[in-house]
Amino acid sequence: MSERSMQQALNEALAEALAEDPRVLVFGEDVGRHGGVFRVTDDLQRRFGEQRVFDTPLGEAGIVGLAVGLCMQGWRPVVEIQFDGFVFPAFNQIATQISKLRTRTLGAFGLPLTIRVPSYGGIKGPEHHSESVETFVAHLPGIKVVSPSNPAEAQTLLGEAVRDPDPVVFLEPKSRYWARDDSMPSPVGEYASRVVREGADVTLFAWGATVDRCLQSAEFAAEDGVDVQVVDLRWLKPLDVDGISTAAGKTRRAVVVHEAPVTLGLGAELSAVLMERCFGDLLAPVVRVAAPDTPYPSAGLEDEYLPSVDRILLGIQSALDG
């Protein structure tokens, strides 16, 4: 396959979903004629019509609440929240409604909806355009959360998310939208993580935007003779606890890397899982390479704030030192 970007892969996945299932609808802010601020829905309205791909007024609670009602009439909405920080206006719908509706209706109403969210930092965005919201949504029962790291994963996982009978929050690493590669979809189990680089000395756990930085870090570490394994979690809820503990059990040292602030970031849950499953195997405490517990900084300072290759290498060293 020739090289393509994640934006193209996502666009292809949406087109496939629209073609495959006549009940799929795509909507959100500026996703129609405009094709979305990241062009992920480019040309879909022309191809599939204004009934199935349409713009909504600005209002994230409205977009997500509309999707809930559409599910109740048997539609399968795939909505776009324009930026991560704009999830919060819709959070009431996600936390008090979507999380509970299936339980509250004794299974009468499942919600096969997908909420796409361009996520994380790294694009020098203004305030509220660089957030990592995974902890907030992964904490909610009844919701699944997934985040792809490259074009092939993006296509595979978006297809799985749209077909899933449960609500899925799909976190797209916006700093990776335009990076091109020729990665090919390859099968891996349901809700499974993937070892993207085999190694023997230490395992890096990452997802979305940080996977690529972990792979780069692994190359640098290799120059120093450290054999780094990298696991792309893919699904953040559910966590692939078997895959995670197998990987950590093999290297006996683990580092979690994420862009979200450290306190109660997903790294905390991963550390707990590794404590439960691998306590006896681990030779060192689990290391978390994450952001400090502060608001996301101004664009000009984000390179220092985000987990850089340098900080990941320090995390690896820390895990090796025990």
Add this chain to the structure above:
Amino acid sequence: MVIVRALNDAAIAMQRQGTLYGFAPCTGQEAAQVGSAVALDMERDFVFPTYREFGAMITAGIKPGELLAHHAGLYDGGVADAAASRVAPLYSVVGATALHATGWAMGAKLDGIGGVAISYFGDGASTQGEVHEAMNFAGVFELPVVFFCQNNGWAISLPTVRQVAGGSVAARAAGYGLAADRVDGNDVIAVREATAAALERARNGGGATVIEAMTYRAGPHATSDDPSRYRDIEEEESWRERDPIVRARELLRERGEADEEFLAAVEAEAAAACEQARRELAETPRPRLADRLQLAYERPPASHQARLDAWIAQEEGIHV
């Protein structure tokens, strides 16, 4: 309306007796709730209630015992089949479900089924941002929705004058390009006619309507509430003269459409309904927590299921 009032009173008594954990009565709002719900076509319409729609939900076909199972703390949201009954579960985060009504209406319009969504809420919920978004979306997409606001004068302890700027929820409709109707919510015939007109307009592609039914919450906000802390007993008494049931009875007598025999038969029917509701609730099986916990996902991931199974096994060990 008489049946709804009697069931309300029975539910309050059941709360006092300890059978229900709590209850939010719709006493005084029977005309607004029954008058609107009776206008629906439950073969194709869909009801989105909040927590005080006991009368509307029963009128739409939900068995009282199925609803009381919610207040008895057995089934959060009640035990009725929401899909088959076309009545969404009651909700306490008011405002959020106005958007579900809008979304459902979009789906119904796309499917061309001629159905209309009715979104029930109160003057309190009307000030939530999601109600604004719901009305705006319904206006932009020209959706078949009836936004049915029962302005009952009080949002728990806050009177309408301090709740609704401008004093009217119906007046907001103009800003969204929606039709509006402000009706005497204690006049059951006026409410039914206003709702029927709004449903007709929606079915014929005329879009959404905001109905503001002016009524009065004659009872407490809920069984845990004491209205004497924030409103005068004189006010409550003045509304008793406008009681929707008293008014309906007088109207029927005036028109010669009901004699004492008929009215007595209605009372007897209400008493029987209360008995049946108690029986329905008593016969509702106590759910097993283990079963309830299985409902979170339609396709539960293996790791989720493993954790859940371990939790349940431990729980069952504790309660042997």
